[in-house]
Amino acid sequence: MMTILQTANSASFVRRRLDPLGVVVTAVAVAGLFLPFVIFKANRIVPGEGVPLWAALPVWAAIAALVGLGSVLVIAMLRVRGELKLAASGAGLLAVVLLIGLAADTMSPQDDSLARIGIGAGSWLLILALALMLTDALSRLDPGPWTRIGSLAFAMVVFGAILGSGTLNELSILKEYGSRAPAFWQETRRHLELAFGSVLLATGIGVPVGIACHRFSAMRSGVLNLLNIVQTIPSIALFGILIAPLAWIAANVPGARTIGISGIGMAPAMVALTAYALLPVVANTLVGLTGLATTTVEAARGMGMTSGQRLWHVELPLAMPVILTGIRIILVQNIGLSTIAALIGGGGLGVFVFQGAGQTAIDLVLLGAAPTVALAFAAAVLLGSFIDLSAERART
Amino acid sequence: MIEICDVVKSFGDTRAVDEVSLMIAPHTICALVGTSGSGKTTLLRMINRLVEPTSGNIRVDGRDVMSVPAYELRRQMGYVIQGHGLFPHWTIARNIATVPSLLGWDRRTIDRRVDELLDLFQLDPATYRNRLPGELSGGQRQRVGVARALAAKPNILLMDEPFGALDPVTRGKAQEELRIIQQKFGTTIVLVTHDMDEATHLGDRIAVLDKGRLLQHGEPADIIANPATDFVRELVGTTDRAFRLLSLATLGEHVESGTADGEPLEATMTLRSAYSELLWSGRKAAPVARDGTVLGIVTLDGLGRLAARP
Ligand SMILES: Nc1ncnc2c1ncn2[C@@H]1O[C@H](COP(=O)(O)OP(=O)(O)OP(=O)(O)O)[C@@H](O)[C@H]1O
Numbered sequence: 022m023m024t025i026l027q028t029a030n031s032a033s034f035v036r037r038r039l040d041p042l043g044v045v046v047t048a049v050a051v052a053g054l055f056l057p058f059v060i061f062k063a064n065r066i067v068p069g070e071g072v073p074l075w076a077a078l079p080v081w082a083a084i085a086a087l088v089g090l091g092s093v094l095v096i097a098m099l100r101v102r103g104e105l106k107l108a109a110s111g112a113g114l115l116a117v118v119l120l121i122g123l124a125a126d127t128m129s130p131q132d133d134s135l136a137r138i139g140i141g142a143g144s145w146l147l148i149l150a151l152a153l154m155l156t157d158a159l160s161r162l163d164p165g166p167w168t169r170i171g172s173l174a175f176a177m178v179v180f181g182a183i184l185g186s187g188t189l190n191e192l193s194i195l196k197e198y199g200s201r202a203p204a205f206w207q208e209t210r211r212h213l214e215l216a217f218g219s220v221l222l223a224t225g226i227g228v229p230v231g232i233a234c235h236r237f238s239a240m241r242s243g244v245l246n247l248l249n250i251v252q253t254i255p256s257i258a259l260f261g262i263l264i265a266p267l268a269w270i271a272a273n274v275p276g277a278r279t280i281g282i283s284g285i286g287m288a289p290a291m292v293a294l295t296a297y298a299l300l301p302v303v304a305n306t307l308v309g310l311t312g313l314a315t316t317t318v319e320a321a322r323g324m325g326m327t328s329g330q331r332l333w334h335v336e337l338p339l340a341m342p343v344i345l346t347g348i349r350i351i352l353v354q355n356i357g358l359s360t361i362a363a364l365i366g367g368g369g370l371g372v373f374v375f376q377g378a379g380q381t382a383i384d385l386v387l388l389g390a391a392p393t394v395a396l397a398f399a400a401a402v403l404l405g406s407f408i409d410l411s412a413e414r415a416r417t
Numbered sequence: 418m419i420e421i422c423d424v425v426k427s428f429g430d431t432r433a434v435d436e437v438s439l440m441i442a443p444h445t446i447c448a449l450v451g452t453s454g455s456g457k458t459t460l461l462r463m464i465n466r467l468v469e470p471t472s473g474n475i476r477v478d479g480r481d482v483m484s485v486p487a488y489e490l491r492r493q494m495g496y497v498i499q500g501h502g503l504f505p506h507w508t509i510a511r512n513i514a515t516v517p518s519l520l521g522w523d524r525r526t527i528d529r530r531v532d533e534l535l536d537l538f539q540l541d542p543a544t545y546r547n548r549l550p551g552e553l554s555g556g557q558r559q560r561v562g563v564a565r566a567l568a569a570k571p572n573i574l575l576m577d578e579p580f581g582a583l584d585p586v587t588r589g590k591a592q593e594e595l596r597i598i599q600q601k602f603g604t605t606i607v608l609v610t611h612d613m614d615e616a617t618h619l620g621d622r623i624a625v626l627d628k629g630r631l632l633q634h635g636e637p638a639d640i641i642a643n644p645a646t647d648f649v650r651e652l653v654g655t656t657d658r659a660f661r662l663l664s665l666a667t668l669g670e671h672v673e674s675g676t677a678d679g680e681p682l683e684a685t686m687t688l689r690s691a692y693s694e695l696l697w698s699g700r701k702a703a704p705v706a707r708d709g710t711v712l713g714i715v716t717l718d719g720l721g722r723l724a725a726r727p
């Protein structure tokens with residue numbers, strides 16, 4: 022029987038040696054193990070049936086997978102060095118992806134070209150758990166901006182190599198890709214055009230408007246209220262609202278149609294995405310400029326800088342980290358929102374999401390959604406690093 | 418020459434500066450003193466138009482400041498802002514080069530000027546040129562702030578508590594540097610301070626402000642001896658005004674004839690320091706020397722007479 026002292030000791034042992042997040046990671050991963058690792062479908066649109074990890078893999082691979090995963094989870098639960106956790110979770114993620122490919126290979130019937138192997142809920146949970154562990158380890162190591170950019174590039178190269186090697190080719194999502202590769206790249210390009218184009222437009226309009234709001238306080242509340250209202254309109258409604266006026270412009274303004282303005286398609290999507298992005302840009306520009314130390318700005322005036330010189334040489338560079346933060350927000354937001362453009366014929370990766378949803382072909386949905394998430398993530402990491410780099414220069 | 422005529426500045430209901438008239442002669446230092454909130458900064462900033470007067474006018478060398486574009490006016494005056502105000506994203510060299518760059522000096526002249534100023538303020542150019550303000554101590558930043566104001570060799574220098582963050586030793590050095598620069602270039606300086614010692618030490622004239630009003634304007638000795646109001650008397654401090662008076666002159670100006678024993682005192686020493694030195698070493702008199710040549714003596718009695726109410 023345990024004495025009170027022993028209980029207290031073991032409790033403090035738990036507190037000292039156990040990583041609370043690691044316990045969560047382990048719980049999620051273990052739950053993932055008991056859910057289907059892959060899904061076997063007779064064809065691409067039927068629901069299909071789940072297959073657990075040990076049934077989907079050759080025996081040797083299943084044993085190796087369980088042992089490997091077990092050791093990663095032990096590392097997750099203990100308080101050990103961040104580098105070790107990082108390496109373990111990275112290796113774990115890589116292994117899960119490769120195992121999914123192996124499972125797809127193993128399960129694919131030789132003679133049945135209609136059968137599909139999809140990624141099961143269990144795999145997703147494993148990936149989620151390991152990604153959680155990875156990001157936690159990364160953020161605890163607090164890497165500098167260059168390290169983050171380097172890690173991102175490294176991850177992209179590794180993932181690109183896996184895709185290129187053909188290991189995952191038996192997977193349903195890649196079969197969906199295989200049958201529409203040209204369309205995929207075209208819509209990806211369109212998606213990027215929509216996201217980056219709207220961000221560029223919003224920056225080009227929003228930063229000057231933010232500067233004007235800063236200089237002329239009379240404009241401030243009016244502009245911010247208007248943009249706030251725009252933000253509250255649901256995106257799909259905003260697309261809809263724009264159809265009528267843009268169609269009218271296309272029909273009545275000479276030349277409008279030739280530059281691509283029409284009621285549906287890319288133009289209303291671009292306008293709506295830009296409108297959504299304006300508030301964060303304007304607000305962050307305003308906050309960045311208002312937040313500058315008054316002595317610095319007054320010194321610039323006192324030295325005899327004209328108002329333009331002051332803006333260009335002092336205020337904008339110093340406000341840049343805050344402005345860039347706004348741009349990061351809208352870039353990530355618009356990479357996601359661009360998906361909806363497909364609904365009004367604007368194209369983008371949303372095309373696959375809505376096609377897939379219409380056909381109940383879940384892997385086609387995934388073909389649109391997964392790259393979108395990856396793009397948003399990469400954009401967040403890249404811009405975050407740039408912000409840190411520019412803030413480094415502007416520190417006081 | 419800076420002529421301030423009947424200048425008023427109101428912020429809403431408060432009159433930060435209330436009908437102030439003040440003449441600042443060329444090549445002199447005018448110290449603006451007063452308690453916190455008395456309107457020193459506001460008055461100073463009206464000279465370079467960072468604040469525009471509600472009424473009254475200010476002329477610099479005969480020209481109304483409102484008749485030239487503000488940025489041009491400001492480039493002709495050095496300005497040391499309260500709390501340094503260096504540009505945090507620029508190197509020390511670029512900070513100092515601000516006004517010369519705005520005036521379009523060529524690169525080489527600017528570089529030479531920057532190094533010259535860093536030297537003058539005892540900051541090794543090789544070490545400090547490419548540092549950012551964040552990598553300097555508070556006192557070093559303040560000196561760079563003064564160097565930046567001097568960069569384009571202005572005739573007029575407006576300084577808002579330029580030595581506020583310095584320890585007494587560094588402050589003394591910085592004051593000496595300022596005095597030397599002023600004598601060398603004949604700069605007209607308006608110096609805001611709430612340190613009465615600094616004002617008496619550096620100012621050719623002192624202007625006392627209280628609640629926006631100019632209470633008294635005169636030479637330090639005059640202000641110490643004949644404070645115009647109780648407020649000025651309080652500001653000057655009654656307990657050590659004799660010492661303040663002594664700190665205004667140097668030994669060289671008051672040599673007595675005679676002989677005395679012991680270590681000679683330097684002629685550049687203030688009377689106040691000499692008095693302290695005599696008391697400390699227990700002597701009634703000491704020789705006074707300049708560059709090793711004995712000029713005469715100083716006596717405790719003589720100093721005592723000089724410290725008495727004029
Ligand atoms: N921009 C402004 N708006 C409103 N009131 C102001 C403004 N600038 C100064 N004041 C007010 O004017 C008065 C004088 O301020 P000023 O800055 O000139 O004082 P100061 O003598 O320089 O004080 P300190 O020694 O603390 O620097 C204060 O009451 C201050 O609150």
Ligand SMILES: [Mg+2]
Nearest residue numbers: 457458499577
């Ligand atoms: Mg002040």
